[in-house]
Amino acid sequence: MKDSKIIDVAQKAKVSPATVSRVLNGSSLVTEKTQKKVLQAIQELNYTPNAMGKQLRSRRTMTLGVVVRDIRVSYNAEIIKGIENMANTLGYKILICDSQNEKEKEVELLSLLQNRTVDGLILVTPQLSDEEITSFADDEYTIGLIGRRIEHPDIPCSFTDNRRIGREVVEHLLEAGHRRMAFLCGFADATDSIERLEGYKEGLAEAGLPFLPELIDNGNFSEDAGYEAFKRIWAGSGEFTAVFAANDEMALGVYKACAELGISIPERMAVVGVDNIRITNYVEPKLSSVEQPLYEMGAALTEKLIGQIKGDEGTGPQLMQIRSTLVIKGSSGKGG
């Protein structure tokens, strides 16, 4: 069936396209009688307004772009779900862009804003520099950030207090009797990771313990990276009884390394991760982790961003810090 245009409906109903448009958009300036005629015609022709025409005229695509580094990692999937749901309730659609962890691709994707393919863009833990992002926001493009924080009046950000996470984990490990604990960073460019490291340092400082650079290593947030990083540290200075990994993936790598090296968890080595992904509850022992309300972060940011697109000014703070909670499980119980 060929799809019909507004003019077809107009002709069938013996009115002008303008009137049809008014009916479609619920304008009150239409007689009940003509409205009925028009609706009848719409029904008979099985007419659906063409989105492109509508968008061009209204200069709104009702679409949000979402840039993630990899759709498959559950951290991102959960955020996307939150974004998608909120966007949908507010009448928006979402365009997913997987940057494949390439910064170059992220830069490219900003063009979606320039060419007005989307009304706004949500970047999830982006690799772009603060300058690149702010310069875009300054150009009146609508951008929102998840898992990263930039102080800018027009950039809403939704993130967790990573420093607090760092401190809290350290406190937990201290309480469990550990004095020397390693820290595995993630991407060098990830503020998440950097801030968690700072929190780790603060925690140690508060307890009057020294910060030992040899207990720090980093990787790219992947299981393999965690595995390698742990092995490096272990080979360097065997002197530690706990590991705090910047995310669960890396913590899983630690599990693997420990299994290989015959190090038992948690007796000989306590392990704590961040994100509390599903797998943490399937490994033995269950992995202690910090749960971030990812779904809520996605949803909250989306709501704010759409508000901004619609022009709601000053509806609240641009920085939305969301509280995360430490979930203690078998991998970091008392004693050790």
Added chain:
Amino acid sequence: MKDSKIIDVAQKAKVSPATVSRVLNGSSLVTEKTQKKVLQAIQELNYTPNAMGKQLRSRRTMTLGVVVRDIRVSYNAEIIKGIENMANTLGYKILICDSQNEKEKEVELLSLLQNRTVDGLILVTPQLSDEEITSFADDEYTIGLIGRRIEHPDIPCSFTDNRRIGREVVEHLLEAGHRRMAFLCGFADATDSIERLEGYKEGLAEAGLPFLPELIDNGNFSEDAGYEAFKRIWAGSGEFTAVFAANDEMALGVYKACAELGISIPERMAVVGVDNIRITNYVEPKLSSVEQPLYEMGAALTEKLIGQIKGDEGTGPQLMQIRSTLVIKGSSGKGG
């Protein structure tokens, strides 16, 4: 910075919009000199062609819609990744729609095709009936299916031979010495599940074993459902030594139930799932499963669908059956 239009570029370069358009689209009918002028003007104005204008005129959105039941489940995420990558290489973007497992929502989403928001729609294990889908395809709308099979000249489908999967798993279990094996179905509407059940029956029949209805139960593909289903069967007729779950999630539910009931895997009970999701390698014992090349399924279908949109006719069969492989792990070793 206000974004500029093609007319602005035209004025700045002292040419007509038509010429600018030609330069933009690499038409060969432009003098090198004017081309230079135009490019110069484009650069100076930092001009980017507006996507909506372009789309309206060309009647192409260069966007594909993807409907999944839940973005978070890794089965879907993997498929989406394949779709996204292929779409991207071919210049397409993807609009993600999470149907929240509601059929009603799926129906709604078909409107994306009607109003031309997308050029084509990919449905991943959809809940819509064959009739609903084919009637849409008959209306010249471009639809593709993943994980489901409909015989229709205009509907490309990418799926695995579920019946074969069923037979193969049964054969494997028979070889390991099992004679009575339970089967846990998934969604009642999922052809995947139904076909696997048929394969299971065929496998039994080939071995001359009877099909026992009391060893069949079903759930909704979730871990909880698997847990409940197993408990029901167990309570009914304790007489079986292996379970074949229609997917890994349900198999994980079986693990949970067995742990509670003190049934050891694989000694007392062998377990096999389907999908070979990541968690299967983190549980103890590792879960035997059937690996489906999800990424490839997504990518292959997308390529075909875009070909169809572009008008490549008859470039191959509409039905793409992709071979899956049984991965035997600890949960179904010999003996039992």
Added chain:
DNA sequence: GTTGCCGATGAAATCGATTTCAATATAAAA
């Protein structure tokens, strides 16, 4: 019976690009 006003409708401009077709300019041929 005019005049004035208001509510319903339509004609036409608009959004921003592409593309057809006609009109140039340029080069080649006579």
Added chain:
DNA sequence: TTTTATATTGAAATCGATTTCATCGGCAAC
């Protein structure tokens, strides 16, 4: 030098809907 063919360019139509502005009609007020 004039004619013809060809290579560039521009004017205007187009995609499909929305929206402004003008118009028409009816009704009330004078």
